[in-house]
Amino acid sequence: MGFLDKFENGVERVVNNAFAKAFRSELKPVELASALRRELDDRAAVVGRDRTVVPNEFTIELASADYDHVEEWGAEAMADEFAATVTEHAASQRYAFVGPVTVSFGEDADLDTGRFRVHSATVRGAVAPAAATAPTSRHPLLIVDDQRYILTGPVTVIGRGSEADIIVDDPGVSRRHLEIRVTPDGVIASDMGSTNGLYVEGHHVPAATLVDGNTLMIGRTRILFWTGGEPDLDE
Numbered sequence: 001m002g003f004l005d006k007f008e009n010g011v012e013r014v015v016n017n018a019f020a021k022a023f024r025s026e027l028k029p030v031e032l033a034s035a036l037r038r039e040l041d042d043r044a045a046v047v048g049r050d051r052t053v054v055p056n057e058f059t060i061e062l063a064s065a066d067y068d069h070v071e072e073w074g075a076e077a078m079a080d081e082f083a084a085t086v087t088e089h090a091a092s093q094r095y096a097f098v099g100p101v102t103v104s105f106g107e108d109a110d111l112d113t114g115r116f117r118v119h120s121a122t123v124r125g126a127v128a129p130a131a132a133t134a135p136t137s138r139h140p141l142l143i144v145d146d147q148r149y150i151l152t153g154p155v156t157v158i159g160r161g162s163e164a165d166i167i168v169d170d171p172g173v174s175r176r177h178l179e180i181r182v183t184p185d186g187v188i189a190s191d192m193g194s195t196n197g198l199y200v201e202g203h204h205v206p207a208a209t210l211v212d213g214n215t216l217m218i219g220r221t222r223i224l225f226w227t228g229g230e231p232d233l234d235e
Contacts, residue, residue: 055120067107099125126153126165143224172219
């Protein structure tokens with residue numbers, strides 16, 4: 001399946017969900033999804049031979065009537081759908097993010113109903129969707145419950161609390177459970193004083209220097225670590 005097919009499938013998912021009812025004006029979700037895609041392509045910046053960085057934070061400004069309809073039908077869920085579409089398009093084009101992908105809605109009373117604007121920014125965060133970016137020793141890959149993250153900052157906190165960089169839904173995980181620190185001498189995983197501790201390759205440890213393919217456990221959550229190619233999840 002080509003990237004256009006994948007993109008259209010993503011758009012179709014947005015259009016067909018219940019939130020399409022929010023757009024009682026001429027504005028359609030497919031138009032917003034297409035605008036987000038264009039914003040990625042227009043602002044793609046080549047920063048290396050195999051690395052093209054694109055924005056990761058998007059604000060869609062809507063006319064007052066359209067904004068009210070989006071709020072009524074669920075802005076957060078709709079934003080999540082658009083963020084997924086952005087991530088899928090980035091993967092198909094082999095773009096890289098430097099932080100988490102977010103989409104939000106804003107109100108502009110000067111806009112006519114059915115009109116909108118898209119603003120974007122490239123904002124560095126501790127983690128980013130892996131998309132098509134290959135992991136390196138400087139930007140390792142974590143696979144947390146089948147979700148892939150590229151570490152873009154020197155320190156990443158994993159936990160159950162909203163203040164964590166990677167949030168896991170696991171009652172056995174503390175609010176700030178695990179720190180992953182990228183240093184010139186290696187990547188170090190450290191327990192942050194959690195209730196249930198950190199296990200690396202089945203061993204209960206306070207901290208460990210990680211190597212490719214290491215498996216970490218916090219609570220019931222399995223984390224795979226990689227700096228080269230991706231591990232074989234079927235092993």
